[in-house]
Amino acid sequence: MSPMTGDGAKFVHHAEAVWDQREPYGPSGFRGVFNSSYAALCAAFAALGGMVFGYDQGVVSVILVMPQFLSRFTRVSETASGAGFWKGFLTAMIELGALIGALNQGWIADKISRKYSIVLAVIVFTLGSILQTAAVDYAMLIVGRLIGGLGIGMLSMVAPLYISEISPPEIRGALLVLEEFSIVAGICIAYWITYGTQYIDNEWAWRCPFLLQMIPSTVLGVGILFLPFSPRWLASKGRDDEALRNLGKLRQLPVTDHRVRQEWFDIRAEVAFHRQTSAIRHPHLQSKRMLNSIKLELVSWSDCFRRGCWRRTHIGIGIMFFQQFVGINALIYYSPTLFGTMGLSHSMQLVMSGVLNVTQLIGVSTSIWTIDRFGRRPLLLWGSIFMTVSHLIIAVFVGKYNKHWSDHRGPGWASVAFLLFYMLSFGASWGPVPWAMPSEIFPSSLRAKGVALSTSSNWFNNFIIGLITPPLVQNTGFGAYTFFAVFCLLSFVWTYFFVPETRGRTLEQMDHVFKDIDSQEEEARRHAIEAEIIASHHRDLAAGGKQQGLSVEP
Secondary structure, three states: OOOEEOOOOEOOOOOOOHHHHOOOOOOOHHHHHHHOHHHHHHHHHHOHHHHHHHHHHHHHHHHOOOHHHHHHOHHHOOOOOOHHHHHHHHHHHHHHHHHHHHHHHHHHHHHHOHHHHHHHHHHHHHHHHHHHHOOOOHHHHHHHHHHHHHHHHHHHHHHHHHHHHHOOOOOHHHHHHHHHHHHHHHHHHHHHHHHHHOOOOOOHHHHHHHHHOHHHHHHHHHHHHHOOOOHHHHHHOOOHHHHHHHHHHHHOOOOOOHHHHHHHHHHHHHHHHHHHHHHHHOHHHOOOOHHHHHHHHHHHHHHOOOOOOHHHHHHHHHHHHHHHHOOHHHHHHHHHHHHHHOOOOHHHHHHHHHHHHHHHHHHHHHHHHHHHHOOHHHHHHHHHHHHHHHHHHHHHHHHHHOOOHHHOHHHHHHHHHHHHHHHHHHHHOOOOHHHHOHHHHOOHHHHHHHHHHHHHHHHHHHHHHHHHHHHHHHHHOHHHHHHHHHHHHHHHHHHHHHOOOOOOOOHHHHHHHOOOOOOHHHHHHHHHHHHHHHHHHHHHHHHOOOOOOEEOOO
């Protein structure tokens, strides 16, 4: 017979029917955010990591053209020999550091918790910010950028991971969008701050923005200490009772509520199942010896590419690849040139570049509602279509009127309109969804490592795009936009055939979303684990003389 709660509610086994029978915590989408206000506040606070990341990206784009900055670091000024290389090297350091930071944060987040790994990331980032603010020569600035990049990479990996693990499934997408919203908000804030500080006559024009980026990071580093640990991380460490208390706190419900109990049992069952699977795959590495622990940590990375997880790794890495290759940086790169050839003043060019960022922020804002209302797949598919159309139309205008924009203001403004439409489309689809999906698709035992691989893919492809975009736009003109239009179309095809819908599913239901449990033996093992967890809890209640919680019918 099925296990029953004291109020007659049934505990649902982890089977295909789970999402049909599970009682929701509240409404989905934006309305549900207000129903789970504590989890939403925790997620919004953790998303400050995205603001730190975005702010740093936005600051550098403007600082690199400030005369006050170039007078100090003459190596990157336009008149210096090899200026292009040294400027590229400066921007590449942040991406190299972020790649290393994101990859290493996988085992750190598993070891010391998601919460404390955020604190560590903030410490590393703050050290890098201090070096950048105080930089007196190019070498000191490079070291500061590299260390700051380490911190940014760590934050960009662990913040979505923490948000996904504390969020109710009905609003997980909306809360994960806060990461991308914070990134774009950080870019906008940095842009308008540097737009103002450029009028300072001394070096504080660029030192001040570097200094100010330590404010949100410090607030995050101190404030995160007061937020709860991830219940799923606690369960992975065998701290089940603490996981239940934190889960009840995050759901703003008593720990006896059958929905909280259902989720708690699901979490524990998934942890036990994947731990058992690891023991079957690596039986000789299960002892507590340090050397075996290190070996198990290393081989567990390979498990991300084995049966039971490889589909998820493919999607995590692939979705970050396409986020960069749909051409967001190409349009941002060319926009000042486009605005300039239309006869806009230098000041108006800067204003219009700021408007682009605000347009992207508006697009991201819409996804807070749409991602849990319509799902991840529709946003990605429609986003790919709209971006393909935008690229192709801009390619036609650039190819036809590139040599004489001043005589064709109409097509010029049409290009600007489709540039804004592209930013809106990207912000509503391929901006937020790739940051949301990787942190929700991996099993508990490999979630940190899977998110680390996905985030590293973002930084690696960001680095590649940074290398190829300037020569593409400079040497091929409209060909660059045709190139990115092809990748937008490929992103549609890839999403259609490979990306499943995760809307409304709990993290523990992803095995069935990806059909990773495809044998009767595995299904039987999971059911046996669930039955033992329920029976064990029943014995604990009976031993304590309690009359509430779960009871199992004979």
